[in-house]
Amino acid sequence: MGPVNLLLEIFLAFGAAKLAGELFERLRLPALVGEIAAGVVLVPVLGVIHGETVLEVLPEIGVIFLLFEVGLGTPAKKLLEVGQLSLGVAILGVALPFGAGVWYLYATGHPTIEMLFGGAALVATSVGITARIFSEKNLLDTKVARVILGAAVFDDILGMLFLAVVSGIALGGFSWWGLAIVAAEAIGFVLFLIFLGQRITRPVVQQVEKFKTRNPTFAFALLFCLGLSVVAAQIKIAAIVGAFLAGMVLSDYDVKFRLKEKFEPIYDFFVPFFFFAIGAKLNPTQLFNPATIGVAVVITMIAIFTKLVGCSLPAFRLGWKQSVAIGWGMVPRGEVGAIVALVGLSAGIISQSFYGVILFMVMATTLIVPPLFPLFLKGIESESTPALKN
Amino acid sequence: MGPVNLLLEIFLAFGAAKLAGELFERLRLPALVGEIAAGVVLVPVLGVIHGETVLEVLPEIGVIFLLFEVGLGTPAKKLLEVGQLSLGVAILGVALPFGAGVWYLYATGHPTIEMLFGGAALVATSVGITARIFSEKNLLDTKVARVILGAAVFDDILGMLFLAVVSGIALGGFSWWGLAIVAAEAIGFVLFLIFLGQRITRPVVQQVEKFKTRNPTFAFALLFCLGLSVVAAQIKIAAIVGAFLAGMVLSDYDVKFRLKEKFEPIYDFFVPFFFFAIGAKLNPTQLFNPATIGVAVVITMIAIFTKLVGCSLPAFRLGWKQSVAIGWGMVPRGEVGAIVALVGLSAGIISQSFYGVILFMVMATTLIVPPLFPLFLKGIESESTPALKN
DSSP states (O other): OOHHHHHHHHHHHHHHHHHHHHHHHHSSOOHHHHHHHHHHIIIIOOOOOOOOOOIIIIIHHHHHHHHHHHHHHHHHHHHHHHHHHHHHHHHHHHHHHHHHHHHHHHTTTTHHHHHHHHHHHTTBOOOOOHHHHHHHTTTTTTTTHHHHHHHHHHHHHHHHHHHHHHHHHHHHHOOOHHHHHHHHHHHHHHHHHHHHHHHHHHHHHHHTOOOOSSHHHHHHHHHHHHHHHHHHHHHOOHHHHOOOOOHHHHGGGGHHTHHHHHHHHHHHHHHHHHHEEEEHHHHHHHHHHHHHHHHHHHHHHHHHHHHHHHHHGGGGGHHHHHHHHHHHHHHHHHHHHHHHHHHHHHTSSSHHHHHHHHHHHHHHHHHHHHHHHHHHHOOOOOOSOOOOOE | HHHHHHHHHHHHHHHHHHHHHHHHHHHHHHHHHHHHHHHHHHIITTOOOOHHHHIHHHHHHHHHHHHHHHHHHHHHHHHHHHHHHHHHHHHHHHHHHHHHHHHHHHHTOOHHHHHHHHHHTTTTOOOHHHHHHHHHOOOOSSSSHHHHHHHHHHHHHHHHHHHHHHHHHHOOOOOHHHHHHHHHHHHHHHHHHHHHHHHHHHHHHHHHHHHSEEEEHHHHHHHHHHHHHHHHTTTTTHHHHHHHHHHHHHGHHHHHHHHHHHHHHHHHHHHHHHHHHHTTTTHHHOSSSHHHHHHHHHHHHHHHHHHHHHHHHGGGGGGGHHHHHHHEEEEEEEHHHHHHHHHHHHHOOOOOOHHHHHHHHHHHHHHHHHHHHHHHHHHHOOOOSSSOOO
């Protein structure tokens, strides 16, 4: 592909994703669903984009930076503060959807491997949409928000574990020994970075700070993100887990070096390509038949109901209102569910129609949360003085 | 190439470029030469990077964004103010190096096509280094700086014309008619955007401003840059000319929407890949033989002398000191010279050793200017009150 086509495809994909995102936001719907829709329209429907750069390379970098930003918003310290309650919310909120999803797919005679991928895709909450609603309503400082943000991290990590395990099974066959090694590595890696990440990066950051290059700490942050992604992939955890943890470790430096602010344009450029590519891989003709739609609707209902119940129960001692708000805030699946689906599709493990089912679930759970959230948030107020907007 | 290798190569290339850039800056040398050196070490010498993404795709995007940023720093209004004098400086500063370069290469028996490429590579000044020195010394508001910045734009455009023409000759054979069409298109495109760019973009920007997406004007700026690049390439002008002109048109919105500030991280991420790739294409074994080094040294001396004389003469009425400072400030070749070399090499038109010669000239003219510039700037002072740093 010549350089002109490269630029033309980047222009078309980015422009379509941004316009569709804008359209969805005007309809008070999440922009990411618009970006996915743009991918569906331009690639499988109109067939105007073919190049690896727009469909593989930029999305690959985009998903790394997406998880890095999620990590930047999740300081390890706050995580340890919330701790136990969030852990409970995360664990039951993962176990229930996985169990119910696998059971349903088993009962309806899906292949074992699709059953496991389906269950794994139901696991991880995408907390971005919820966090944004809290932020807009100035409620990020509430117990409900803190529990959700804390739980979403454990939940992401559990989601990654599920992804690592099902990928391992898909590639090399199942063994308890292999499962134990991957799980131990992942848990060790996460704990190591939560407890020692700060101590290791501080002396490096102090040196980098003095560098003469423009924005040295920002360049270091990008390198740290890329480096931990590579390490995570090397030890058979997904690369995005490394990117997420890199963001978490560096979140303590955010205020000093304005990392989030500087990272924003990078995010704004790359991330739309990820959601665009998610849509680009969909084959709409495979989705639009009654049987597939039936499965998609049932899977979506399971996804909503099990997450709502699984995340509300452990938080019940906070009171009825608070716990249900937590459950509802955890309902949206997003990037991780989409990543599981994409890994399965790319490896030839799940069918085109089942990829469509998972994508339907991801989009539906993401679309349903914002319009109904105000109902669940009534009477929940910020505990401290209103946070300063920066 | 798997996604892990993709991330690993991005990590290695970006890390090496940034570290080498830092090292060069500590030695008070331009970072871009360090980034080129990193490419030479990692690719032809150590052979650790092979993927298209790092060697082709990211550099391709990088050079577009590089020229866009140059354009953002060149408001069309200021350009029209300086006008005639800058035009004179640019024209003689282009004609002399081209003429002398072609003459020398002709006299020493180089193939015709190499002769034309060599001449074209000698043409365009890279004003970034000079602008940075002026900025550090708070001299951007002097007549000397304004003439240089204005001349550099005409000079870039003339450089692009030369590139377009030699590319055209290389691909389709020479014809006066073809040359006239390309030249007319390029001139028309440039004048159109200088005079009507504002009027066309204003109503669009006024709409985009109201968009709900995060940073809508920034997304629009990226799209405008990519869009004009595609248009420029379609009408057979180089894509980077489109990117440059997009930046120039949008420079009037910079203050209002903080475009430069938001664009900085994008620049910081992408542009090192361009200079890295420039070095990556070098074959050092072809360069290190006495004959090639001899040619490189002579070409470099021609490059320095002809630019100094060609740019000083038209400005002589400003006084001896001012005119020589203008000449010296125009000496560095950079991105455009490197682009000409890369186009020639990629098209199989110029040899590996001649690619090395041009690269040597680009790096030498870039390295020699900063250390000696203070001598030329003695007694030149800012005309207005010191500019406010933002």
